[in-house]
Amino acid sequence: MNGVFSLLAGAALALTLVPASADEVDVSKYPQSQVRIVVTSSAGASADALTRTVARELGKIWGKDPIVENVAGSNGNIGLEQIAQGKPDGLSIVVGGDKVPLNAIFFGPELKSDLIKDLSTVTKAVSNPQILVVRPSLGVKNLDEYLKLAREKNGTLTVGTPSNGGAHHIGHELLGQLTGTKYTFIPYKGGAPAVTDLLGGHIDAVIITLAAVTEHVRAGRLVPIGVSTAKRSAALPDVPTFQEQGIKDFNIETWQGFFVSAKTPRPLVEKINRDFVAALNAPEVKGFLEGQGFAVVASTAAEGDAAVRSDFENYSRVIKAANIKLD
Structure with a gap:
């Protein structure tokens, strides 16, 4: 009889040790400990400002402030891979965006993670429209005039790109592919020096945030x-x-969002999404971000994942066709 009771007790214990399915995750207690949000750039960058602004509001929602940690280096891949390979408990989050699909394209074979498969989007937080601007002395006022001049110049029109292989560069390459125009691209280490040279008349145009x-x-x-x-x-x-102005398939933007490990249970991802959306839409936060030039999106998690997949596919085509390579 004692043996029977031992077997029953062992079976009961085994049942209690079976982990809950994703549908049974108790998200009401999240976060049970401190959340860490990784920024893949240095302090003071736009992603850092976004993260710290949202983190302060999340502290009010959670009753405890998240830690914001800058993990720069390797074009952001160090921070992205930390989360992609980290625990799927929702306590480690990384800020990313269009950098995720771009890094997957350019650095994929070198990485330990598949950034597309190993990261899940919490939310597409903000977007940044790009704009094509030219120096006044170029003498063009609209897209038709710009494209006409580009054809006349036959590839000698100089275009500054804030980074080689970034969304700005890809945007102008896409314009060229859709309109049959060619350009000479001048890569810069950031937007500020590109704009400075444009203002000084040293280059002809820039597509920039x-x-x-x-x-x-x-x-x-x-x-x-x-x-x-x-x-x-x-x-x-x-x-x-x-x-x-007639370029029907043209839609390029840079954007920033927040990501967790793809193994994070979906109910937990949805809970984190609700908290981030609430923080982003808080009047003080939204007003500040829009004042900085961001467009607050605050998407669902599914919409964020769809944006990553769409960017990966669209950017891959443009990059392959233009044979864009990083320096």
Whole structure:
């Protein structure tokens, strides 16, 4: 009889040790300990400002402040891989965005992780429209005139890119592929030096994050040619989009969002998403971010994952066709 009871007790114990399925995860107690949010750039960068702004609001929602840690290096891959390979408990989060599909394309064979498969999007947090601007002395006022000049120059029109292989570079390559025009690309280490050279008349044009040149456009120091997204920007509502000017398939934006390990149970991802969306839509947070030139998206987790897949496919085609390689 004692043997029977021992067997029953052992079976009961074994049942209690079976882990709960994803559907049974108790998300109501999240976070049970401190959350760490990794920023893959140095302090002071736009991703850092975004993360610290959202983190302060998350501290109010969670009753405990998350730790924000800057893990720069290897084009952001060190921080991204830390989370991709980390525990799927939702306590380690990384800020990423269009950098995730781009890094998967450019660095895929060198990485220990498949960034597309090993990261899940919590939310596509903010987006940044791109804008094509030219020096006033170039003598063009709209996209038709710009493309006509590009054809006349036959590849000698000089275009500054804030980074080689970034969304800005890819955006102008896509414009060339869709319109049959060619350009000479001049890579810079960031947007500021590219804009400085454009203002100085050393290059002809730049596609760059709209917020970086808004004041120059308003002051007439640079001429806006077109906005890269499907809708006009509220910051420069008089500037038409590329689509409005006849380039129907043109839609390029940079964006930033938050990611966790892809093995994180879906109910937990959804809980974290709700908290991030609430933080992003808090009036003080949203007002600050929009004042910095961000467009607050605060997407669902599924919409964020779809954005990653779409960018990966679209960027892969452009990069392959243009044979873009990182220096």
